[in-house]
Amino acid sequence: MSAAxxxxxxxxxxxxxxxxxxxxxxxxxxxxxxxxLHLSEGVVPGADLFITSRSVTALAGPAEPNVLPxxxxxxxxxxxxxxxxxxxxxxxxxxxxxxxxxxxxxxIPAGVEHALRILRxxxxxxxxxxxxxxx
Numbered sequence: 001m002s003a004a005x006x007x008x009x010x011x012x013x014x015x016x017x018x019x020x021x022x023x024x025x026x027x028x029x030x031x032x033x034x035x036x037l038h039l040s041e042g043v044v045p046g047a048d049l050f051i052t053s054r055s056v057t058a059l060a061g062p063a064e065p066n067v068l069p070x071x072x073x074x075x076x077x078x079x080x081x082x083x084x085x086x087x088x089x090x091x092x093x094x095x096x097x098x099x100x101x102x103x104x105x106x107x108i109p110a111g112v113e114h115a116l117r118i119l120r121x122x123x124x125x126x127x128x129x130x131x132x133x134x135x
Contacts, residue, residue: 014038017052020134022070031059032118041132050129056087059120067116069095074130076108078116080123087123091116 017037018025025035037043038051069092080087082102089100092115093108100106102123108114110130118125129135 010044012039012043014053015043020052022068024064024066024068027064028066029059029063031056032063033057040134047132048130050131050134051127053124053126055122055124056118057122059118059122062090062117062119065115065117069113069115071111071113072108072129072131073110073135075110076114076130077128078106078108079126079128080104080106081126082121082123084122086121087125088119088121089116089125090119 014036016034018035020035023035033055035052035054038053039047040050041047078089078091080089080100080102085102087102089102091098091100091106092113094113099119102121116125
């Protein structure tokens with residue numbers, strides 16, 4: 001990982017984050033790219049956000065859910081991007097599933113049980129957890 005300091009900001013390149021609590025990686029199809037860690041207190045000391053992304057390319061249908069139901073002590077936001085508008089995800093909040101099509105965002109208050117499943121398409125899911133560590 002390379003980093004450059006510019007004034008008071010630290011610029012870092014993302015790195016692969018293979019393992020993350022509440023996430024199952026073993027049966028993901030080839031259309032899934034790696035999860036990238038963009039920012040955390042482990043990457044930049046003092047960082048107060050945990051930011052990851054994952055892209056999928058031409059996913060024809062749902063894979064097994066890989067983000068299992070869980071809660072955080074802090075809020076989380078998902079941002080969904082798709083250059084062709086094809087990315088569809090299913091967001092589960094407190095047991096209620098809702099389909100979402102990119103571009104979109106979902107805010108999850110602290111303590112709300114949630115899960116995520118990519119259904120189809122091409123795009124990127126960006127996750128922002130309001131803590132420097134995944135908690």
